[in-house]
Amino acid sequence: MKILVMNAGSSSQKSCLYEIGNALPAKVPEPLWEAKIDWTHQPNVAELKVTTGKGELKAELPADDRPQVIQQLLQSLWTGETQVIADPQEITVVGHRVVHGGQDYHSSIRITPDVKAAIDRLSALAPVHNPANLEGIEAIEQFLGDVPQVAVFDTAFHAQMPDAAAIYPGEYDWVEKGIRRYGFHGTSHRYCADRVAELMGRNLNELRLITCHLGNGCSLAAIQNGHSIDTTMGFTPLDGLMMGTRSGSVDPSILIYLMRQEGYTADQLDQVLNKKSGLLGISGISNDLRSITEAIEFGNTRAKLALDIYIHRLRRELGGMLMSLGGLDGLVFTGGVGENSARVRSAACEPLSWLGIKLDPHQFVSREDTLISAPDSATSVWVIHTQEDWTIARDCWEILVNS
Numbered sequence: 001m002k003i004l005v006m007n008a009g010s011s012s013q014k015s016c017l018y019e020i021g022n023a024l025p026a027k028v029p030e031p032l033w034e035a036k037i038d039w040t041h042q043p044n045v046a047e048l049k050v051t052t053g054k055g056e057l058k059a060e061l062p063a064d065d066r067p068q069v070i071q072q073l074l075q076s077l078w079t080g081e082t083q084v085i086a087d088p089q090e091i092t093v094v095g096h097r098v099v100h101g102g103q104d105y106h107s108s109i110r111i112t113p114d115v116k117a118a119i120d121r122l123s124a125l126a127p128v129h130n131p132a133n134l135e136g137i138e139a140i141e142q143f144l145g146d147v148p149q150v151a152v153f154d155t156a157f158h159a160q161m162p163d164a165a166a167i168y169p170g171e172y173d174w175v176e177k178g179i180r181r182y183g184f185h186g187t188s189h190r191y192c193a194d195r196v197a198e199l200m201g202r203n204l205n206e207l208r209l210i211t212c213h214l215g216n217g218c219s220l221a222a223i224q225n226g227h228s229i230d231t232t233m234g235f236t237p238l239d240g241l242m243m244g245t246r247s248g249s250v251d252p253s254i255l256i257y258l259m260r261q262e263g264y265t266a267d268q269l270d271q272v273l274n275k276k277s278g279l280l281g282i283s284g285i286s287n288d289l290r291s292i293t294e295a296i297e298f299g300n301t302r303a304k305l306a307l308d309i310y311i312h313r314l315r316r317e318l319g320g321m322l323m324s325l326g327g328l329d330g331l332v333f334t335g336g337v338g339e340n341s342a343r344v345r346s347a348a349c350e351p352l353s354w355l356g357i358k359l360d361p362h363q364f365v366s367r368e369d370t371l372i373s374a375p376d377s378a379t380s381v382w383v384i385h386t387q388e389d390w391t392i393a394r395d396c397w398e399i400l401v402n403s
């Protein structure tokens, strides 16, 4: 079965095509075709890049005609240098990453008019992402007809969080209005939890895990009985840890202060908190940890402060997740920072030494998922290469096989 994955974000659309036979493979397969549209890298220009084992396509297209750009992306599957299928009919199913599934969706689901209406309704909670996800679903309807489509929600893995973790202690009205902690990065946290249970040779339902997804966006999840019971992101992906350009949690009174004293509008606050804060905001250099660590080597004190805050908040939130679980069987690092920065992993784990959690001093991490704790560590610590697109493809396969 050929499965097309559509992963639409605020500034990009990533897609890939997997082929899965009658059984799920033991190892994550390479996709047959990968494509990316960058909507914002150049003003008014959409950059399309497609790669396959055989060829490559690069194009610059007018960004204002978005359906046309998505059509070009899809057509590269069956035409030109990047052709991997003879006919669009060969695509069995299309899986979409959908950021917000609200409280109703606990798992991935076949897209129906009702599901589309729910994604649309939830755009109020994810104004940048859900409309982009819906756009992808509608583009498939337009260009591929009535191929089955599946929605894989970022929020689903967290949807069974207990009320005590999910409900904010504001006015009770908020509960009725759906203002609560939803959590995000669920597909990544779920993949890492499944994968680490497999590597540990244990049943996921018996394990207490913390998964640290540290990329441009960062979140932790506390996992028990196979689902998330607490997480650092909240009503939106702004809550919790310090991130590349997002502040994470700040005292809400700061916003009231800025509105009253400096006349900030809602849009300006949104810009500051989401785009101008975090590693970028404090360092003034970059949202990319590699540039921050380089600047630290040259003695840049703001870069050093940015990393110090990042680490402090990571440790603090790790402590919170640990207490929500009341114990720990495995700790996982994933995402661009989690997979690549031994410095961040070491700093995050240092205070855990009093619990007997120790990292292997060499932390040799290959392209494979790796155990990085010392042999005498009380709890195992892992680097897992997250596979969100593969998880979406796997969900599609399971839904179709079982329907």
Ligand code: ADP
Pocket: 214, 215, 216, 217, 244, 287, 288, 289, 290, 335, 336, 337, 340, 341
């Ligand atoms: P996204 O959240 O956009 O999917 P990624 O998970 O790919 O992002 O993470 C991107 C971030 O990972 C970069 O901004 C950078 O800070 C970090 N990163 C990538 N490679 C390295 C590395 N070798 N060392 C440290 N940080 C890295």
